[in-house]
Amino acid sequence: MMKTPEDVRAQGHEKALKELLLQLADDDFIVAYRGSEWLGLAPHIEEDVAFSSISQDTMGHATMYYQLLEDLGLGVANDLAHARKPEERRNAILLEEVNGPGHYLEEPRYDWAFAVVRHYFYTQAKKIRIDSLQASSYEPLSHVAIKVNTELYYHLMHWKTWFKQLMTIPGEARERMLSAVSRSMEDAGGILALGPHEKKMTEAGLIEGEEFLKKRWLHEVEAMCDDCGVQVTLEPMMKRGNGRALEHTEDLTDAIKTLSAVYRQDPAAIW
């Protein structure tokens, strides 16, 4: 068990831990942003309240991971979140994709089916990862995982409810959901990946291996689809590349521009 940043350095696991924390932080940072773009646009006011609460929690999770990186001496949390270039980010490509045509302030034509499927897929993957991280060899990370898990329980329940509700209504709703599922599957491999440093991570006992996590995810999603009475090809791919290996799309470049718009006006100032 590594209790402090010094222990991590002494045991030579700094690189593996840094990579893992950046994946966790960048995933939540970008998906919280995509969620916040939905503000005021959700199917009803009750959902706006619930969804913005989830996005807020998720941004809080990203903050905790960036803080762990700061504690390791790898930079200031705020700078890690705002100053890093898109090509330095480790988030999965599925999470950086725009919500749909338009801009969050102008003519947004967002797709609720895609929102539900993406958030369900991601939250399920996050749940499995977090369960594994509760037993992480880095104690501060396992503590964060325990905290995150209490909120995650509600997030997962929320997206499962939507998924099931819309998937079980024949006609337009199910059609839209099925097409969102096959579209999301093309990049879903990315949320399950641990990237080029996976072996170092597992050797350090930071998290269980990718194959194990993926198997559990497939099992959960398959059970959900069975429950909904739909047949889905469960083949999570990384068609557009692996975000863990720093591969990204233009969507991320635009997102980072927005997320750092005020920060960049004066990175040295106190805001």
Added chain:
Amino acid sequence: MTTMTAFERLSDEEKHNHFMQRIEAGEKIEAEDWMPEEYRMTLIKLISMHGISEIMGALPEKEWVPKAPTLRRKLGIMAKVQDEMGHGQLLLRVAEDLMKPYGRNREDIMQDLFTGRLKFHNVFHMPAPTWGDAGLIGWLVDGAAIITQTNMLKASYGPYARALQRICAEEVFHAQHGEAIIMALAEGTDEQKALVQDSLNRWWESLLMFFGPAAADTTGSSKQDTTIKYKIRTKTNEQLRQDFFTKYIPRVLSLGLELPDPTMRYDEEKGLWIYKQPDWNEFKEIVRNNGPKSKERLRLRQLSYENNAWVREALSPSNEAI
């Protein structure tokens, strides 16, 4: 049970007198209680406007949610806009209960918003082009809202008074969140300081308008007399505006900001702030959805309403039965 029957036998005038006695005695009126048409209509108008304003009010801040400059500020503004949506939800439920006898519901509220029958607060028709505005909205717009809402905390209508208790408690956090942003800017670089003065200048007239005209003759209509008669509120628009000045002018000055109105002064003798009236004709135009951002923000809501039509359809009771 016997009192109910006895009550039902009363004439409308007697019922009305009984109702006014309850109001005078400071009793709380509940959703199922008998109430005069005028009271119900006034409440529906007031509360649905308040509720929809909370929802439309999240839109000027929406731009700044992702752009907030630090993780802490991102979390702060996310929490705030979520609260505002929650306030909207809470209030619309209160309004919906009042509308039930007319067979009207949420759908009607949204349609009234789109057609312009249901108005939302003047401040939420205005642009918020800088991070300074994000701070100023929290500090002074929520600050102004606290003043008007505190004035109704003891409202005779129980469900509204109870909703306001919770809302006001959260508004205090919003004002603190806004004040913290403004303080950081005011103590920052010259560029940051300029953001604050710039925002104050931009929002000044809107803040004065927020409390509504002093008397009905300014804009041709004002509900304040009715709401005072029924003890929904206690103070007049002008009293509230004066309270706002008394609370915030010293704070504005202590931050080294200049008042956008050079004629403003406190008249010790009258105990009143003397100030330049905002353009009340412009106010009328703004709340008629002819403000600088009215159409754009309504468009956002309307677009989401259309885009999500299939979801509402899927969730409609006829589908739930399947």
